[in-house]
Amino acid sequence: MKARLVQDGIFTLVEDITQTAYPPQHGFYWIDAEPEDLDILQPLFHLHELAVEDMLTEEEQRPKIELYDTHYFIVVNSIRFDDEEIFLRALNIFLGKHYIITITRQKINEIRAVKPVLWEEKVTSPDQFLYHLMDLIVDNYTIVGDRIDAKIEKLEEDILMHTKKSHLNEIIGLRGEILWLRKVLVPQKEVLFTLHKKELRLISEPLKKYFGDIYENAVKISETFDTLRDLMGNLREAYQSSLASRANDIMRIFTALTTIFMPLTFITGIYGMNFEYIPGLHSHYGGIATVVFMVIVGVSMFILFRKKDWL
Structure with missing residues (x-):
């Protein structure tokens, strides 16, 4: 005090x-x-x-x-x-x-x-x-x-x-x-x-x-x-x-990625079937051509999605 x-x-x-x-x-x-x-x-x-x-x-x-x-x-x-x-x-x-x-x-x-x-x-x-x-x-x-x-x-x-x-x-x-x-x-x-x-x-x-x-x-x-x-x-x-908004962005990215991989999965699914006669199956360059084609499809879809502002 x-x-x-x-x-x-x-x-x-x-x-x-x-x-x-x-x-x-x-x-x-x-x-x-x-x-x-x-x-x-x-x-x-x-x-x-x-x-x-x-x-x-x-x-x-x-x-x-x-x-x-x-x-x-x-x-x-x-x-x-x-x-x-x-x-x-x-x-x-x-x-x-x-x-x-x-x-x-x-x-x-x-x-x-x-x-x-x-x-x-x-x-x-x-x-x-x-x-x-x-x-x-x-x-x-x-x-x-x-x-x-x-x-x-x-x-x-x-x-x-x-x-x-x-x-x-x-x-x-x-x-x-x-x-x-x-x-x-x-x-x-x-x-x-x-x-x-x-x-x-x-x-x-x-x-x-x-x-x-x-x-x-x-x-x-x-x-x-x-x-x-x-x-x-x-x-x-x-x-x-x-x-x-963040959740929507994440869902949009996942949806775009899923869409991109859909045709790729389709292609690999075809060549994974047990048929004897599939175009390019026995070709020496068949595997390389398929991979290149899949890359072209994936890149093309990615460019398309970026152009439309979906990614």
Whole structure:
């Protein structure tokens, strides 16, 4: 657990955690903690027992905002995409008048990325901190959406160039993750809508407009994932069409080869019959002439099929 005094974006480490229970003369306290630290933080800030219980008992929480008398409890999901799988990590936030507490079970990139933003913007209040943190989280959804879109385009190219059975597993897996993300984005949008529209005494009135901008971005991202879901449906149809086209090409080749060998088989069948008088049977050049004739027939049919684009 780390406690910092934030004044105009400048961080000062706080050694005595009990000091954070009282408002500073200027700025606010940011406490970056883990769930195990709640034994100290709950009595110090009088955190609501229901919020603490939810955090300790539920590893995966639905995005939400709960309003209490002295503080708000907010749960949002950070997103990460490593080209193979999408990960969502819950970020628990307690927002007070003079403090903000961020609690995570795993490291979240946005926590590290928000530090230079706070310094650049000279942040002096916890609601401003919350705004910049939420902005980074939503921006990451945009980045992940772009990367998924790029992956879909590459997958489409691979399918058109050379269809493999593994492509179907990729399509099904990626579509499932997109549907999962759409499901997560719905409650996350509700959290942002509450911060934008509802009368909240811990959120300054001018800052609500900025939360509205984040909410609009979240709506656009949700629409983007709707589009990606439709693209996955089109991709599956392209996969099936490619398989059908490939099967037709194979059947066409086999049919042409079978057709070419039909007259050759007919010729060998005639000369394989047990008759004594067959033209050229006893000729010294009969065998050679027959083979040459069969080659001419086969090559002629091949040229004919190529000319008609059957091969």
